Amino acid sequence: MNLWDIALRNLKRRKSKAAFVLVGLTIGVSAVVVFISLAEALTQNINSKLEEYGANILIVPKTENLSMSYGGISLGGVLFEMQEIHEEELAKIGEIANAKNVAAVGPMLLGAIEMGSRKALLAGMDFQVASQLRPWWKFQGSVPDEEGVLAGAEAARVLGLGVGKPVAVNGRSLVVSGILDATGSQDDHILFTRLATAQSILNKEGRISLAEVAALCSGCPIEEMVRQISEIIPGANVMAIKQVVEGRMETLNQFRKASYGLSAIVALVGALVVLVTMMGSVRERTAEIGIFRAIGFRSSHIMKIILLEAGIVSVLAGVLGYLLGLGATKIALLFFVAGSGHAGHGIAVPLDPLLAGAALALAIVLGLAASFYPARVAARLDPCEALRAL
């Protein structure tokens, strides 16, 4: 028989009170778990969706020339006839500290070409990563092979190109494999072909004009990645497309802040439920506490009993709250992403030991903090007054 036994016995005896405290704390903890899990899951979801907006880092050669614009995005010193980056240098991106955050690297060679009496811009690119870097592209026909070319909508109109028709580029005969739907960007004015084909036509084997990088930004400081890439490709000017990156982070941060605020409110309500219930429990047990004190229990022993009871329920509430929160998150995700064309169950809500530990710690801290005042009241009961309640 020790204080632990008394606490356990009392919990068993006052099951409804214990259950009330358990429910109050569990709801508080599970709400916090839901909000945090939801924020994390949606962060990942938003991240993956934002990847669909394409590249967020540009690698261009260092130049003394004035910058030009590419689709409204600063391209540094890209000129049609200027120095290029060596293609093999891009492989070094896989060695940077944040390499795991790199979703795709798209090299591009730009050059002016002659098509009969007209001049046009030819872009050689890696079509395997085009779907990640330009997910908005839609086109008639197919992706070009070594002898094919994909024409921008405006270029096709001006040059009178059609799918399957031959086209002479710098004297080399290619076939139009596809025509892009209008994008409203500079892509509409360009002819796209495979990187190797463009390098061959432009006589720039192994060289590229720029590279686009799609970085996963969750937990990766984009500026840090820019610095890392700059270090390994010293001849290049590496730039973050800040609007996209900052927009992403701002959206996520605001969602997080709202989640934390709501979590704090629900947790506070849970703590109040514990406080009120424990106060009621202490009042009910005045006589019992009087007996304990009369037979030699110290005030600290009484406090320990009350806090042990709260601690036991809190641990249980922490475990239940975490599991319940995970379940509720999965259900909530179905509603949150239902309208976005994604199935909610497609977003993973993994068992997070850190969050589980935090939920447990939160339950214990809330339970003990909310029970501290009732425990203090119990410990300070005048034993003589308490015995009079008998």
Added chain:
Amino acid sequence: MSYIQVHDLSKQYGHGEAAVLAVRGINFGIASGELIAIMGESGSGKSTLLTVMGALNSPGRGKYWVDKIDVYALGQEERADFRRNYLGFVFQSFHLIPYLTVRENVMLPLTPVNIRKKEKRAMAEEALGRVGLSGKGERLPSQISGGEQERVAIARAVVNKPPILLADEPTGNLDTKNTREMMNLLQELNSDGMTIIMVTHNPECAQYARRILRLSDGLLVEEENIS
């Protein structure tokens, strides 16, 4: 100085016009191993005196020593330790904890004591044996009779072998047969050297004492030695 010494003890409840002086300047001493009965009408101050002697109720004036310890000079927690080490309580209505078994009720005063569970259990069994309740340790208080509950209360009071037992109307809720058994048990404990101070209305019970202290209106009006 006697083993227990009460000097000029007064206890007042309330203030101003509503003030009630429950105990007024009482003086007496009790030797170790005595069996004392405190008698008096309702409202004479005997229960207040017992709570003061139980280190539960600070007197407004006066001194109370036990074994040369100035009890009310102790801090709250030290006074709790004093109660645990020196006093056993038997309350009028037994006041057993209903959700604990008989054995666990008896073990209660040992709960804060840092000894092994097995040892606590053995001490509880010994105390239960002493009051004739061996084999009933697993029952709940609601599963035994009133007389047995009173004996459990005594077992709880003596389990840690305190030198002093304070009993408030220990036979108040018992029939004649159980009252006699109870008094025999107290006498037996007293013969083993335990100092017993008992508040009672019952003159028959008082006859088991060596000395009777009579209170009236908060004053000690008579001390009677029983031969």
